Amino acid sequence: MSAKKEELRIGFYVCHCGHNIAAMVDCAVVARYVETLPGVALSRDYKYMCSDPGQELIQQDIREHRLNRVVVASCSPLLHEHTFRGAVEAGGLNPFYFHMVNIREHDSWVHTDRGEATEKAKALARAAIQRVAHHKALEIKKVEIHPDVLVVGGGIAGIHAAMTLANAGKKVYLVEREPSIGGHMAKFDKTFPTLDCAACILTPKMSEVGSHPNITLWTYSEVTKVDGFVGNYTVQVKRKARYVNEDLCTGCQDCISHCVFKEPKFADDFNEGLGKRKPIFIPFPQATPQAVLIDPEVCLNFKRNKNPDGSPVVGDKCKKTCVEACGEKHAIDFTQKDTLQEVKVGSIIVCTGFKTYDAGRSPAYGYGNYKNVYTALEVERLVNASGPTGGEVILREGKNADGSPKTPKSIGIIHCVGSRDKKTNLWCSRVCCMYSMKLAHLLREHTGAEMYNFYIDMRTPGKGYEEFYNKLLEEGTHFIRGRVGEVTDWAMTPEEEGRLVIRVEDTLAGVVRRIPVDMVVLATGLEPQADAGEVRRLFNMSCGGDGWFLERHPKLAPVSTFTDGVFLAGCCQGPKDIPDTVAQAGAAAAEALVLIDKGYIEQEPNTAHILEDECSGCKSCIPLCPYTAILFDEGRKKAYINEALCKGCGTCVGSCPSASIVQNLFDDQEIFSEIEGVLAYD
Amino acid sequence: MPKPKVAFYWCASCGGCEETVVDLAEDILGVVEKVDIVLWPVAMDFKYKDVAAMPDKSIVATLLNGAIRTSEQEELAVLLRRKSQYLIAYGACAQLGGIPALANQFSREQILKFNYEDCPALVNEKKTRPQIHFEEAGRAPHLPEFRNVVRTLDQVVDVDFYIPGCPPTPKLTKAAFDALLGGKLPPKGSVLAPDIALCDECERKATKPTNVAFTEFKRPHQALADPTKCFLAQGMVCMGPATRSGCGAACTSGNMPCTGCFGPTSRVRDQGAKILSSLCANVEAKDEEGIRKTLAGIPDPVGTFYRYGLAKSILRRKVDLAMTGNGH
Structure with a gap:
């Protein structure tokens, strides 16, 4: 069916969208104008074109008036193109003999002059009428969905998404950058507001992931390349050398105790640098997988120079007592290299999480300058029974009279560090009020110290959260409303000598106060990961101005992205607490299941x-x-x-x-006639 | 039976197109044998009145080269259109504007002011400019008027066929004559050359990598070109991918990159925009500073990408003046 062979009979419909369009565009005038254009067989305005009667109208007109092209001027094609194509098809026409004009988002919603908005609608309609004449019949193709799923990031979001899918019988690749899964949650001591032990609820899930037959767990690995499209992604994963064969290592840790370093000497990342580890180590006791790894930067068996491929040069200086200890298992392999592996999946769930705000960026609070200023994450490790101090809260600086490490008698927790601040990050990090109160409770429990929480506003919307706040108030924690001005060691009274003084305007009392404490905890906010930009490009996602990955719709598609088959869960989309993260991870897994169970996608x-x-x-x-x-056909020498x-x-x-x-749908004739149409109108 | 009449005419051009006709060498004898040349100012003496006196449509084909800048060129184009059954735009200038059309970057006033007042090598104290009418020593010569812009032939009169090139090759010219005399002409408006880009017939094609990823651009005088490797792979702008083939890859065979004289394929509206879109998309740098640095290797983008096609392009003129006016 081509426009040349048969007479063009275009049906045009302009939708009022209630008052959404009709209030700013004179729809009847538009309909009367379009009626005069060449090729238009009929032109109508109607209150709701997307309604059942509206769609029925199109079908009836196609049959009764022998329409062979249809144009609807209404809302965004994103919303109803599908609807109208369906109506056109139901009327017996190829659905691609339809074109849609957006006179709502592009016109009525963005203009204030009714006359001019109506003129614009006429111009846009004319462009569509000229374009649709060149439309061709097209066919929708179906493409199969690969049933496997890639989950990127092994924090609680990735763990939950992977488990949900794996339990539904789907194969999952879980890729985690760190040597163990667990993410930030594994570092927490207790969780608010219930004060469940984080490890107690998380580590069983971690080992389930590690042993699940449907989950391929790749830790110490990073996605380096993503090709393809929904249903058929090819993903390249770099598996970093851990110099220990994961399959052979049993996690006995004999190698660690036999390392030539008798004492742990190197800063331990998992404990936020508060503890020490050896060159061969396991990040934390419940790490999953239960496999050690070697840090070639400090291991004596490696030289400090690099091979041309970037891998460290293996030396022969060390006695390799670790290898001896490993014995028959032969798990240690100094010659291991980074490898690239490729997997095919149909959908991807991105759960790459967050990083905490660098407290050093707020110098007035003295982090890095005063040793007894801590970040909240450091305190999580400090109060943890398996942390670097075995759960004892002892200060970095200062000793008791008997030379024993000092325990704080008073502690100040400063909220909103790196949040709700034009100088740092504008957003509320959502979890800090609650975790600050949790830490106040835990620190008080551990030390009996006097607790001060400095807040701007208390934000406790969540199940049981306000009740938790009440509990803290009853416990006697002092809540002082005001953004802290500075933390200083400049004493003005004998009481302040040798302590840290928090200067704050108490906005409820209307006075500036100086509160001397032994320990300051900074409730640092949440930020997008440092490499969020690269990850975003890798998976072809969008992000907001703040850097958090963008969901397709904030309300109606909260875990989808603008790339089909790529979903989001957890804090990479924005700050949120564990319950919300888990809910989102479940939702993302469900979205992936929808794709897999349908089995195919229809391709535009x-x-x-x-x-x-x-x-x-x-x-x-x-x-x-x-x-x-696009491929190059070497035989025919053409693309x-x-x-x-x-x-x-x-x-x-x-x-x-x-x-x-x-x-298709965008050939030169279609585009140029559309441009000419919109410009020809005067 | 009288032999078919053929005319050659030149407008704003360099004479290179005329050379091609001569370059037909012995083939020209075959042409002369079959046709009567009724107008060929470069070789024979004719007067305008001779042409005006011919009956309309009495010339089978006129091959007109050169762009249209002056009133005289316009008059002759109109006159020859009336006298000819087929009017053929011969060469890049008639087809696309050619080198003369680069003047469309400047206004008429800028051109006249520079050439008659500001040019350093000029002695013209009275700042005299060409006049359409003037009297001197008892004579009153009449000069053509200098129009606002350079136009292609088809921007002035209806054109039947185009023979591309700066200049067209003897081979294409002969093929055109054969088609014309043999009555095997393609549809009106056709360019009498293959409708596929130059890479197709370039011997260097196989050496172009899949991902050229430009890190710098060099001009031909800035480097010794590898005589076998794709120019784009060597970081030299080659218009080949955006240029119609049919020249036998003459320039690339002579170790010079294609400059685009055959114009675009029939599907392209703007040759310069097309090659820009392709080259710039393949620049390796993705940050502004890196892109700026790479593109600094193309100091004259208009002269590079629109060397022959500026009159025909969708770019606006320096000043959006009426095409036929003279600025007064």
């Missing part, structure tokens, strides 16, 4: 194809395709587009220097 036929005779084989298009859909991979982005079409690539 807006794909591009090469005009074979005209292609000169210059290869300009090939590297530009974001979906690696070739794999239609199943093409997502219709149009990059190759625009870049083809001899215009030998054509895209």
